[in-house]
Amino acid sequence: MNHLIIGNQKYSSWSLRPWLVLKEFEIGFHESKIYLYKTDSKQQILKYSPSGKVPALIYTSPQDEKLTIWDSLAICEFLAEQYPNLELWPQDSFMRAEARSVSHEMHSGFNAIRNDLPMNCNTKMIFTNISEALQMDINRVGAIWKNLREKYASKGDFLFGAFSICDAMFAPIALRFNSYGIKVGIIEQEYINSLLALKSIQEWITEGLKETELLEMCEIRA
Ligand SMILES: N[C@@H](CCC(=O)N[C@@H](CS)C(=O)NCC(=O)O)C(=O)O
CATH class of the missing domain: 3.40.30.10 (Glutaredoxin)
Structure with missing residues (x-):
């Protein structure tokens, strides 16, 4: 278990x-x-x-x-x-290597996104104070998504067609772009929408929203 x-x-x-x-x-x-x-x-x-x-x-x-x-x-x-x-990773070894490359790139980088746009399921705003470093991160994420979506569009709605670990690695970035009103291209926005439409993502957000500040403060004091 x-x-x-x-x-x-x-x-x-x-x-x-x-x-x-x-x-x-x-x-x-x-x-x-x-x-x-x-x-x-x-x-x-x-x-x-x-x-x-x-x-x-x-x-x-x-x-x-x-x-x-x-x-x-x-x-x-x-x-x-x-x-x-x-098949948590794509079955094809070239696709799998590609999926690992972008997943590891995500895991080890994008510091400006992490620092400037912290994940918060309860946030909905238009973030305008976009630094050069943040814009570079946003552009690179957009390029990864667009490139993979164009390449594997015929296989399904996710980066390699079927949902894979790679999509899970990028899901919090999609949530952040949605929370902070980050502008991306049409293909990238469609990908964000596919992730947000997942029942699992909705369940996560619903559970997150139950964590009210009052509850968190009570628990801090406890
Ligand atoms: N590289 C780690 C990062 C884990 C991480 O930073 N987790 C945060 C929460 S999102 C944490 O546990 N923070 C608590 C702390 O640092 O005390 C991973 O991929 O799991």
Whole structure:
């Protein structure tokens, strides 16, 4: 059985990625949520995740052996190995290499997007203070999406046609562009719309919106 440890659904973009993969591929799991930014958050997370960060996955094998995997992309890679028939990555090896390239590029970069447009499911605004660095990140994400959508349009609505780990890696960026009114091209906007239309994404947002500030403050004081 898979046990996923996540942070606030309103804010934790890294938690969203493996959660989405588990949901979209209908892999059974149960989840525990640890509220971030509380005095004891780190202590709580460290009970599960040696990095002190979420997400973490505690996997229990059929032989009852337990394994902890942390870091969003490492969790996704582990799931891809555990469930090879589900094709979490594209089946074609060239497409898979391409999917890994852009997923790793996402995982290790785009700092301006991360810093200037923090994920918040409750935000809806037009962000205008776009720095040169942020615009460069936005342009690069747009170019990745447009290029892949044009190349694989005949295969389905996602970056490589069928939904894959790659889409889960970019989903929080789509949420941020939507929250902050970031302008992108028609093809890129259609891709954002496809992600936002997923039941799983809607479920995540709904759960995030339940995390009211009052509740968070009460929990901080508790
Ligand atoms: N590279 C990590 C980043 C994980 C990360 O930064 N998680 C944030 C929440 S989105 C966290 O746990 N922050 C709590 C802290 O740093 O104390 C991944 O891909 O999982």
